[in-house]
Each structure stands twice: as structure tokens, then as C-alpha cells.
Amino acid sequence: MASRKRPLEKRPHGSGTKPTKRGHQWTMQVTLGRRADGKLDRRRVFGLTPEDCLQKARELQVAAAQGMLATHERTTVAEWLGIWLGGKATQAAPTYRLKLEAHAKHITQHLGSMELRKLRPGHVHTFARALEAKGLAPSYRREVLSTLEAALERAVVMELIPRNVARPVKLEAAPATRKVKAWDAATVARFLEVARPYRLYPLFYLGFATGLRREELLGLRWVDIDLEARTLRVEQTLTPDKGGVHIGPPKTRTSRRVVGFGPDVAAVLEEWRAKLAEERRILGKEWYDSGLVFPSSTGHPLHPRNVNRDMGQIIKTHNRKRVKEIRRAMQGQPEEEIKRAIEEVMLPHLSPHMMRHTHATLLAQKTRQIELVSRRLGHSRPSVTLDIYRHIATWELEEVALPLSELLNPTPRTLN
Known part of the structure; x- marks a missing residue:
């Protein structure tokens, strides 16, 4: 009696080819649907045993079903x-x-x-x-x-890669405190006195008085200022761009804010507006009416690098002049005394952004209210302000350094 042929074993649809041995490895191919170009997406897996191949094929199928499969695209x-x-x-x-x-x-x-x-x-x-x-x-x-x-x-x-391989890589933790450079009140007063003859003196004065960013000062318009109410609105910024400047919305949602100022700032701005009106009258039709509070000498938007250049030049000119005067006046005296005298009158280097840090530092030391400083600076959270200015908030330690007898006293105490 002829032996009956054993029926061929049918493999489930989509399970891939049978594992075959190639050298010391086993391999098989599995189809995972179609690619973006319409061609079948065939992948080949390798293993030490047939079971390894089948396992890897199943893993590929699960990854494809979950949308976690790397594509064939060779994008660099x-x-x-x-x-x-x-x-x-x-x-x-x-x-x-x-x-x-x-x-x-x-x-x-x-x-x-x-x-x-x-x-x-x-x-x-x-x-x-x-x-x-x-x-x-x-x-x-x-x-x-x-x-x-x-x-x-x-x-x-976009499903170009299955996972973000940069996420597991971490650098060392950031420093616990981030100290910023700022001037004390006496140095600010000395700088403003030196800068008074210069054209951008009102910008420096407003920067130290309000803590606005350089880009916010340059983007400020006269329509954003209410001199009677002594308030200004931060509605736009002026930032450097390739080949020019860009005027756009503030840095963040909380950067769009209302900032108050004192009568001294109002007086400086009134005088500055009168000076701009005279510049406009002299230039006539050549004046460009940008509506900005601090335009160039022709009315056009002022590039931020000009602010950095002018501030640096003011400090450099003052320091050079004072060094010559002191050396001439103290000629013949010990060099150590001359150097000590020079250090007392020298203005330290300061960038325009440090006007903001100086304002925040002086305001925090005067009011002891980090929340108030945070709102004025336009920070998203008071914690951001604390991270930057923690080194000046020494009063917090003083106020909580209470004796045990007062801690045990049931009568509550209100801290400043």
C-alpha cells in the first residue's frame, strides 16, 4: 500500500519565511506591511537558533503594530x-x-x-x-x-526613529546657585553721572530704574508709555537678526507686562522726548518716524550692538581719563597707594543685560519681596528669580534664625 504523503505544514499568514541556516547563524525574513513608497516592507533577522529568529520576528511585528519601528529612510x-x-x-x-x-x-x-x-x-x-x-x-x-x-x-x-537616544545621556547637575554680576548703588550713581552727556543716557537710566531687557528697551514705543500714570507696557521687543533687526512679541507670555516707574524716570523721559522732537525738526523729511522711544539719530530702529558699544565706550573713556588724572595728581607717591586710589574710582565692566541684574539686586535688597521682583522682571515663576538671585536673599536666613524659646511660644510671629 502506497504511503500517504504528509501534508505540507501551513504557516500562519504574515509569520515570515522559515528559518534557514547560513553558516553559523539562522536567518528568516518577515513582511511588515508596506513602506511609504508602496513597496513591501521586508525585514531580515538573524539568530543563533531558529527560535531566536522567530522571537526577533515577533518583536519586529509588535514594534510595527505599535508604530515603534525604525524606517528604511537613510536620513542623516x-x-x-x-x-x-x-x-x-x-x-x-x-x-x-x-x-x-x-x-x-x-x-x-x-x-x-x-x-x-x-x-x-x-x-x-x-x-x-x-x-x-x-x-x-x-x-x-x-x-x-x-x-x-x-x-x-x-x-x-514623525516615526523616523523608534526612540529618543539622547534622553538617557545626562550631564553633571547644574550648580546650586548662579551668581550674577551687578553694581552697587554708588557705582550706578557714578556711571549715570558719567553717562549724562551721552545720547543714550535716558536708555541707561530707564534700564537701571525698571529692569527691562535690552531688547525690551529698544522695542519700547511712545504709545506704550503713560507719563501721567507713570507706567509702561512691554508689548514688543527688538532683537538682532541676520543683516538687521527684528521686531516681534516679547520673550514669553509673562514678559508682556506693565511696569511702573517713579517721577525721576518721568522727568528723564520728558526731557528725552523734547530732544527727539528737536532731532526730528532738524532732519525734517529725512527723519524716519518709527514711533520707538530709543531710535537711532535718524529715527530708525537702533541695533542692539550699538547699546553694548556705547556702554563699553563710556566705561572705557571714563576709566582712562581717571587713571591719567590720578597718576598726575599722585606723582611721586608709592605705586600701591596709586593703584588703591585708581581702584576706588574705576567703573567695572558691565553689559546692558547687567542693568537688569543690578535693578533686580537693588530692588530685592530694598523690598525683600522676591515675588514682587519676579513680576516686575517678567519671570514665569518666582522660583526662576530665586534661582538667579538666591545669593542676595540673606535676609531669609536672618528672619528664621529664632531662639528656641520663641519657637515654643504659641503666639505667632509675622515675618517681614
């Missing part, structure tokens, strides 16, 4: 950064976009030629070590890695 890190930055260009402020482009240059230099899908946490870790070897500050290295993480997070959303 540099190409994806270009695409990601192109999308940011339409929504990010110019200064922020320029910062992202600077970060992207570091990333492209080390990881640009690598395929996005082949990027691993080890590559990102090596990149972080390379940034450290360059001598970059820890805060800047964190910013660069944050930019890479944000770009890869978008790639995950």
Missing part, C-alpha cells in the same frame, strides 16, 4: 537638523533661531554624517564628552544636548 542627522530648523524658522524668535543654529553646528560637526536610524546613546555620550573636551561651559553643553534631544523627539513623532 545633519539632514534632519536642517529639516527641523526649517520648521522652527517660521515660529521661533530670531535670537532663539540663531542660538539653535549655533548648537546645530556643534552637532553636525560630530554626528552629522551618521544615519538617524543608526544613532545610539553611546554616540550621544561620546559627543557630550567631545563638547567637554572643547572647554565649553556646562550650561552651554546642556543647551546643545537639549537641542539635539528636541530634534530627535520630533523625529520620534
